[in-house]
Amino acid sequence: MSEAVSSEIKKEEEEMPENPLLAIPEIKEKYIEFLKLPKEELALELAYLKTALERVDETTRYIISNMFMPTRLLLRNYQGRYGILMGARFEIKEFELLEDVTFKEYIENVIVHERKTSKINVSAVFGYEILHLRETQPIEEGNQYGG
Numbered sequence: 001m002s003e004a005v006s007s008e009i010k011k012e013e014e015e016m017p018e019n020p021l022l023a024i025p026e027i028k029e030k031y032i033e034f035l036k037l038p039k040e041e042l043a044l045e046l047a048y049l050k051t052a053l054e055r056v057d058e059t060t061r062y063i064i065s066n067m068f069m070p071t072r073l074l075l076r077n078y079q080g081r082y083g084i085l086m087g088a089r090f091e092i093k094e095f096e097l098l099e100d101v102t103f104k105e106y107i108e109n110v111i112v113h114e115r116k117t118s119k120i121n122v123s124a125v126f127g128y129e130i131l132h133l134r135e136t137q138p139i140e141e142g143n144q145y146g147g
Contacts (some may be wrong), residue, residue, distance in 0.1 A: 024068055047075070063088050095120045095128075 022028045034042060053061055063085070071085040101114045 021068060027068070057093075060090055063090075092122050094122060095125065 022031060037045075053064060057062075067085055068087075069085055071083060073081045075081060097118045097120060099114075099116055099118055101116065102111065104111055
């Protein structure tokens with residue numbers, strides 16, 4: 001790292017606002033990293049994270065929104081445990097999946113294209129795949145969808 005970049009980072013660290021979240025090393029490290037990013041990239045990242053957060057259940061959203069805050073957990077024996085909320089583990093109950101489906105209705109002899117949102121209980125799922133690339137090819141005449 002050049003001296004100019006190093007001195008610029010030190011200057012930014014000295015000018016950091018007095019926010020208690022910056023006392024958490026992981027947050028401070030990311031904060032310094034994000035200061036170097038273009039505004040458009042930060043806006044896109046924030047839009048993605050806010051949209052993803054809106055898609056989880058209310059309790060999960062509440063816990064994530066209050067991460068790193070002073071917290072009191074009340075145990076079953078009514079004993080309170082007080083500290084800083086540093087993490088949580090969540091159990092998935094349901095997946096919500098936007099699907100494009102194509103099938104043939106043989107009674108009416110038509111091809112049906114549907115775009116639908118399906119809610120799938122986690123107990124029905126034994127695995128999942130995140131698709132990073134998917135390519136399609138045109139349907140040739142005479143196959144199951146073409147006639």
